[in-house]
Amino acid sequence: MKILVCISNVPDTTTKIKFSEGDSSIDTTGVQWVINPWDELSLTRALELKDDPSSGIKSVTVAHVGPVSSEPTIRKALAIGADDAIRVNAGAADAYFVAAQLAELVKKEQFDIIMCGIESSDHNGSEVGAMIAEFLNIPSVSAVSGITPENGIPVITREIDGGREKVTVPAPFVIIVQKGIAKEPRIASMRGIMTARTKPIKVVEPVAGESLTQIISLEKPAPRSACKFIDADNPAQLIELLKNEAKVI
Amino acid sequence: MSVLVFTENWDGKFKKLTYELVSWASEVAKMINGTVTALSIGSVAEGELEKLGNYGAGKVLTVETPALNTLDSQAYAALLSEVVLKEKASVVILSNNNMGKAVAPRLSVRLKAGICSGVSKLPLSTDPFTVYKRAYSGNAFSRVVIKSDIKIVTLAQNSFGIIENPVNVTVEKANVAVDNSLVHTQVKDVEKQSGKILLTDADIVVSGGRGMKSPDNWTPLLELAEALGAATACSRPVSDEGWRPHEEHTGQTGKIISPNLYLAVGISGATQHLAGVSASKYIVAVNTDKDAPIFEAAQYGIVGDAMKILPQLAEAVKHIK
Ligand SMILES: Cc1cc2nc3c(=O)[nH]c(=O)nc-3n(C[C@H](O)[C@H](O)[C@H](O)COP(=O)(O)OP(=O)(O)OC[C@H]3O[C@@H](n4cnc5c(N)ncnc54)[C@H](O)[C@@H]3O)c2cc1C
């Protein structure tokens, strides 16, 4: 079985966001780009599965839809341990466009398990994973916190209201992962970094695809009002304010 | 033209988010001169369906079939798309929670309808259909145009509020077939607690960080939560240490929540923590360090020792209830 891990390239969360071009995109100067944190965790889990012979996983490929400037992020994924990588040479217009491209890859290269993160930390869409599945008319499981082979079949744990459940779906399928999928992201070893230099990044041209949404502008959140401090000797006053001023209790 | 609401229930009662979705839908219906239809899947308690009329739903469609007892997002999306087409809905609204995230993107592809997730206001304009949403984990907001004829939106919880707007409501069975062959999800094992307050749906969340010092110190926090009818949460180190269950971890790598009130006790307010809670309407902090970054995100704060403050807060809550 072959795993495809879809990775998006995002500014590190601690980056101070600034805008450019009439506030329709972010100013990328000085931005530290990283693998979307969820995708780093799904890659980690994919590699753990490959390390486990009972999983039947033979290879782990990463895919990214984006321009050549995202290649350092793809290299990081190779250094962490992905076998190979595919980059679809197109700007990520919107989730619908990106998912159409990734679905095409899955069709062509016959991946069995497709892993996506719950959301990209840039546009917080939470869309691409389930969209890929619908383009391919295959099952998707969301809110996945675990995947473990049992008797050769991948058993998926997902979060549900009030708890969790274990489910199976026939391959090929998409899982949309969240907390729990792996403990800590695997980090690249020195050897990984060396071998990553020689691993292939296959570049493919996009298939025709549309975008259905467009970001027209970005803005900073309104500054929060200054904190009102309540005397530690009179905590009851906080409750009074929450009830009568904020009206939230 | 109609606005279709995908409702959710828990323990036989509509979740509060459902009323918020219906409220949003009825305001949008006014903007487009349309009506509001709510879809209810599964069984709910007597009298529940009619309640949707209090918030502006003129029509409630029900579907009850064992095929939908398991969440299979493929089957759900197929069913929903049939309802959208039958109802000639031009806007579909779901919650931006696990359920919405599982179903809405599939519906988008199925209907070739653009989607915007985590919207926090009414549309800024209906032509072009422009919505406003949180981006960069709360460090920015974006205005997004949905270009397709049918628009799908998921609403960030507690971002809009509930507005009463009573209308006459009719309840009908949705005349749609559920395609069993699309249900591929097989459940092998379920661990589920009913009757508890779901963290992601809670109005009030009381959360503890490393400043709580020890897993044995949680009783006063739990007592305050109980007095407030709140769900409980924690910072990542707390769940990593096993002081509290993993389900409670909020933040960039945990749950993303937006309650009306988030009470952070002994939490420093790291960027990664705030990424999960900054959409809360009010953040209140209790911390011994007056310079803790959490106070920059908070509207109310107490500089003091959690162990001393918590019991007094619980006491004060009991007084006003
Ligand atoms: C990639 C990455 C992802 C991360 N994701 C998350 C995430 O999702 N969620 C998350 O929470 N963290 C996350 N973190 C960790 C985050 O950076 C912080 O380390 C963490 O949030 C700190 O937790 P804390 O506030 O409980 O502890 P601390 O930072 O140790 O703060 C404890 C606070 O308690 C106060 N205090 C001490 N004693 C008392 C007392 N008696 N009464 C009241 N207050 C007291 C202190 O003044 C201090 O402000 C992530 C980090 C990384 C690198």
Ligand SMILES: Nc1ncnc2c1ncn2[C@@H]1O[C@H](COP(=O)(O)O)[C@@H](O)[C@H]1O
């Ligand atoms: N440009 C992209 N290339 C490859 N995968 C992506 C891309 N954008 C998003 N994804 C995948 O989809 C997940 C959710 O992203 P989103 O729907 O944008 O929030 C990410 O965690 C990735 O797994």
